[in-house]
């Protein structure tokens with residue numbers, strides 16, 4: 549019998565609860581960030597009567613979900629929820645509360661900007677039923693924030709993370725690798741951003757590599773040669789390292805790359821977008837993780853046994869990882885599925 553070593557899967561176990569997204573494009577945003585094109589990214593139109601329309605549509609959706617016995621967490625995205633004008637944040641939370649028990653709403657989260665995370669306001673919204681805030685930090689790096697006209701600095705981003713935690717809310721952190729001023733370099737700002745984000749003890753991260761969308765300031769800079777986006781190879785390499793760091797910290801990454809909304813892909817002018825970006829990044833992180841395990845123990849693998857659920861990540865998009873496995877002497881015939889949750893490595 550060849551020696552067999554068991555290696556657990558590195559990804560933290562995720563509570564894969566369904567999130568029902570309510571997109572409120574640009575609502576509450578004080579400025580347009582240089583890269584942002586919410587209607588394209590979310591597939592929802594902005595407009596003057598956006599909030600009453602969205603509120604009425606949400607009521608209809610919740611009534612229908614209640615009738616059908618469905619349940620989900622509500623997520624308010626696409627704008628700056630904590631800075632919605634008037635009492636709209638309270639009105640949306642009030643509507644969610646109406647459908648809480650025994651209705652379809654199991655929880656409520658929102659995204660917002662770090663400079664709209666006043667502790668008193670967060671406490672009031674928590675009392676109205678908000679449970680998690682995903683902060684669009686984008687970067688903790690002063691020059692990247694300044695070049696992206698974000699309007700706040702690293703101190704404000706860190707203070708916002710603390711304010712969310714101190715309010716007793718779950719913290720999510722959204723980062724935007726490839727912002728203007730962010731070199732595609734393992735020693736550059738992005739992996740430091742990831743480390744700083746993990747220091748904030750978030751419940752989850754989202755990583756959205758920066759792409760150039762029409763109508764944005766970034767598109768103008770790109771056309772003038774003043775902004776060069778990361779290549780897909782650069783993004784996948786750095787995102788793979790970032791994902792592995794998150795796995796090691798036990799923090800789930802709940803989104804890698806923009807969701808493929810209708811019409812988004814055709815509209816991307818430049819930048820590292822790929823429909824299978826998440827899988828391609830997971831494949832790289834997984835290979836690095838297993839490679840490090842084998843190297844540090846000086847193991848020469850004869851066969852790799854993989855959980856069925858991880859096989860496509862092991863082989864990679866269109867089997868693109870086979871060349872990497874071959875460097876360990878593992879051709880496809882030596883990669884086998886087994887019915888365990890982690891990996892098995894048979895040694896020579």
Ligand code: SF4
Nearest residue numbers: 577580581584626627
């Ligand atoms: S990135 Fe966020 S804060 Fe900036 S314009 Fe877009 S939705 Fe608003």
